[in-house]
Amino acid sequence: CSKDFTERASLTQIAKENFWKSEQDAQLAINGIYDAMQDRALYSGNLNATAGLTMFDCFGDNLYNNYKWEGPGDFMIGIITPSNGMFSSIWSSSYKGIARANAAIENIQNMSTTLISQDKKNALFGQALFLRALYYFNLAVYFQDVPLITKVQTIEEAYVPKNTYQEVNAQVIADLTEAIDKLPASYPATQYGYATKGAALGLLARVHLYNKNYQGVVDATTTLLTLGYSLNPSYAQLFTEQGELSKEILFSVRFNQDVSNNNELFSGTFLGNPAVDKLPMPNLVKDYYCTDGKPITSSPLYDPAQPTGTASHPQKKNRDPRLLASVYFKNDTFLIDTKARFGGNVPTTFGQKKYIRNTSVSANGIAAFNPGGQDFIVIRYADILLMRAEALVELNQLTEVYSLVNQVRQRVSMPTVQAVEGASLTQAALRDIVRHERRVELAFEGLRYFDLKRWGDVQNAFNRAKADNVTGYSPIYLTGKSEIFPIPLGELNVNSNLVQNPVWQ
């Protein structure tokens, strides 16, 4: 009797021994892995605090992290130290997701089919593998060598050394390969947002591309072309809440403007200026073509004599619609409800428009600097097309490349490659075209640094950023340190088996 009387279990949490007893439990645990992606350091972002993945275009030449202490700014000017909170936040949030995935992978396998149907089991297992791969791939891209943990650890087991990039990468590919096999092509509308076969294929293509396994990219994307994805008719609309269910999206991290923990801040903005902590760089703005498909250096449509602050702003007039969908210029109305105009009074003179909310108060009365409900797209079909194009270029199989790039251009009514640059182009010329297309199509989606690293273009990007002469911003390229994140100091302090990345030692 006394034993029972003093035996009290939590009334709000499920005891570990009582978990993994039903399909519902497994589903909850899978949702928990998704929940970790909503961390500020990963995909929900911040407005004026430690940087998350959503503003990683600040590494390189697309964006300027005006609030340098958020992380990317200090990184770019070479003063960041391994104790910076950005490193530890991304690290711990990623491993949080990995630990949740490991728990699911370990336990779902052991659940008997009397508790959970084989189909459901496959779908959940596949999602856990996909998510673990996504977390690890992010770690591998930024930190390179990291501990590879694939099981639930006890505290005693937690003091692990690093694994090599190759080991981590092999695990990512193995996980994705199995996930592709197990995941369904789609879910009912009420479950929109769960990882699909397409999501896993898309991520696998990205992993292969990063590792320069171009045939792997082609193989993965070949299947993807048949899965029913297509480009969203409107480019601008895709990055608003109205575009969240678009057929272009292979995988997004979902957010909802509610009072739970589902909200994001990467689309938030102050009411005086649009999202002043991340500002489009002049070299990016100049890199968009004019509507004739030609760069501003050669297009007759470009007229630098026009005054700024008007509709005929030289950077605005006759330009790729994607520029106008992505960037605010001086005197643009950036809050449509209060008709607030952007003063251009920021160091780069430009404001980010893509993904940024354009009303001071949302439909349910929440201010624009407070949490919102914009999804962040991790993989979309335009990226698939351009990855395939890039892989084919590198394999020197050039024929299909034109149509792939043209699909992306024609969505925004830009002329085809053939019409502007011509047909029968060299591999090198097509490589430049594909890389340029990637930059303007995918700007501010957090992929730029990943691209620059793959292309060996980081140093050039630093130089382009420096050449913009933005007041108060002087990027300094440091070989190695500008390409790899240091292992967070706090982790090194608590785990003597962990060794700092050599370039940061």
Add this chain to the structure above:
Amino acid sequence: FFLLLSLQSFSQSTTVSGTVINASDNTPVAGVSVVQQGSSKGTTTDAKGFFTLNVSVAKPVLVFSSVGYQTYTLSWDGSSAIAIKLEPEVAALQDVVVIGYGTQKKINQTGATQTLKLDESVNQPVTNSGQLMYGKFSGVQLTQSSGLPGADASSIVIRGVGTFGSSTPLVVIDNIQYDNLNVFNNLSPSDIESISVLKDASAGAIYGARGANGVIIVTTKKGKSGSMSVLYNNYIGFQEVTVVPKYLNAPDYATLKNEADINRNGPSTTLRYSVADIQAMRDGTDPDRYANTNWAKEILRRAPIQNHYISFSGGNDRTTYRASFGYLNQEAVVRGKFQSSRYNLSLNLNSKLTNWLSISNSSNAYWSRFTGPTGGADAITGETGIINQFQRSSPTVPVYYKNGEYGTIDGSYYSVNASFPITNAIRRGYLGDYSSDELNFANRFGININFTKDLSFETSGSFNIFNSQESDFTPRNATYDWTGQVVAQNPLNVLRNSTAFNYRLLNENILRYAHKFKDKHDVSVLLGHSVQYGRNDGFAGSLKNFPTDGLQEFNAGGVTEPNVTGGASEFALQSLFSRVNYSYDGKYLLELNVRRDASSRFGSSYRYGNFPSASAGWRISEEKFMRSINWISDLKLRASWGITGNDNIANYLYAQTYNVGLDYFLGTSIVSAAAVTTLANPNIKWETIKQYDLGIDAGLFRNSLTITADYFNRNSYDLLYSNFPIPSSIGVTNISAINAASMINKGVEVAVNYRGRIKGGLTYSVGGSVSKFADNKVTGLGDRGLESISGVSIIRVGVPYNAYYGYKALGIFQTADEVTNAPKQFNNPALTKPGDIRYADLSGPDGKPDGLVNDFDRTIIGNPYPSWIYNFNANLNYKGFDLNVLFEGIGNVDRILYDNGQLPFEGDRNNVLTYWLDRWTPTTPSAKLPRLGGYSNAIISSFYIQDASFLRMRNLEIGYSLPSALIKRIGLSKVRVFVGGQNLLTFTKLENFDPERARGRNTDQNVPLYKVYTFGLNVKL
């Protein structure tokens, strides 16, 4: 007066009749049992104290007894009237102390327990009854950290902090246990009969797992047999802050602000205030833009307080009762809607059903209500709270603009940053509505069975029910500038409501046995069993966008962002306990206690804990060789040792769980999610304190001088600590605490009291105590445990828990040469200039000074715990006049004052205290204060540590009782008027802020403490 007996003769018997009166106040006593010894004849006195009894013999032995009075036995010779007085038991209580599960004669006590007895009228204007303990106990420190009505309780620490968790002692009120001070604080002071503090392990071990922080036992007043007595006490008065901080006026502020900006940004910087602006402040020519507001003066005010109390008590020889009702109302010393009121109800019943069975019931209930502007107490504290507006609102902003709107913007700052208005403290104090209600009902029902004269059994059931409701409404609101333009607005109104329902159930069963063998071996044994169960339950909701600000309920039409949270937790405790007392011939005393507890807070392998203690005493004064020393009336040596536990930790820490409070968004709806978010510690167990105590009790000169002294040594171990190096790659960053750390507290306490009488009718007593805390430090953080630095303090082995930690300030750099020759100050030494604080280079990466002042040079800069606590008091009575004064002080204690005007013009528009007029400047170099706006002068350092020792007149009361001959005519037995005061005088070196404050960093943002002046009345019927 006398017990009057008259005689009437009958054939075979005699009739006795007479009246019984109370010896202390000469009032008749009803319900006194009058029994003829050795017969079945007996009766009771009536309402006038009169009785008639037939007795069977001519010279009977009559026994007069009544609850609350000493039994009186009279051998009546049947002829003459005899003078007797029936003494109330209160007098006997003087020598009895309340201990765990019982009482004990003070002379037989072997543990360290101190008891405070309270008069029937307690007039001290304390709003929390715990504050009655100020200055009355040795080894006990009370600290009040806020003067906000309803939130102005003091923390209580017995013999130093012995845990990293809560060091609040266990409180037992009328045998019901409470794990916080709430119920104690909300008792009506006049309901309290005694407060006992069990300090050592011997006294506390009977409470086992809950006794580690010491135990406070409170008993409430019970009824006494006799005619009904009605008591009415009141006081009315007002409160004012103990210190009003002095801030710069607007012209000085503007001048110094300009100077700070030049120091910070160079001589060519654009100045905030022009000469004309400053002149406007002096002349008052542009009050909207250049006002001269003394915010501290605007915000603080004199506030009323009143208290009323009435009790009814009485009974007969079988049943006694006491019922009381109290009311307290207190407004805040801060302008605004802040107000607190409390209603108290108490009812105690005791009844002897038969000579072997008695029952008792005590009930105690209070309803307290706090109202204020939106945010409640949050409106007042914190960075943007009202109190911090002393500094945060520049004096150049008017309280009101000429257009009637609240002032929010400094005229010059407006052109720099229009969207950054001040918090207008007066507006804040009246904006929106907040209310919180607390309802608490405690009841204990007990049954006592006397099997034999020596053996009794008591069983009791108690509950304590707590219900709270909170409602917070923020209206739509906007602030405007002097032209009427909107500066800031809040377009949505919000209602937040929350409710909590907590209860505790307790059943205790106790067997008591006491017997004296062979007239020398006095043995008593107590065996007990107790089960406790508690549950906390509650939920909170919020909703926005109501059509009107006038209706403030959820059903009033809010539509935006509905949000609900809630939860519950429970705990259970089952215990067996025993105490054995043995005394040989009244000379050699021995006491053994043991308690075995099982607590739901621990996993099955660590659920049980055993807590033994032993103590012994030697009453030297009873030895034959001492008999000849007449001036020593009483002398006792005592020693104790024991182990007590602390289970005051969170529930469920041992159990690994999946947190199902997560979620994700899919399709168009939110789905729940689950994950392990905290790593449990399955091996979690009790925190433990091992304590020994050596003491001496002496009574000299017929006990007119009493001395008690104790040395204690408290060794805490298995303390919960959570700062261990765990890689975050394990996927969880919250780790449950581990029983790893240890601490030690040592000290000496001495208390002396003297009672005397001077011819002519002056009686007096004086007393005092001194406690010296010799050693208080952390002794271990466990294997791999890391030091914890948080804000201004550190947890480090070898120094006091949470010692202040920062840089050591050596003085002020006076010349450029000094700067050049000194170790480099931080990473940007070029910014250091004459006038900046010079910090010591104490260490470096290799543990040696490295010519650079940085993180490595931080050190212990202060001790937040006092070395000394002392108090003294005096009571005088002379012909109806009485005077009661109590002083209390603490010595050698540090506080950090780091905010609210103490920093040299940090922030963009913060005011400073007036002492900054003596800052360092090139022409008036100061050796004490740095320049304004300099480099690194605002970091945490010894510069901001101040000695917060103080001596305070805690209480003063002067009363006059009207002559009883006069008031008897109108049927009253007592009328007394008094004037009183609380915290009237304070002697301290600390300026601008009250020295009594919590040890944290921003305590100067709390509501200042107040003093109270009262006038009151005590009437007894």
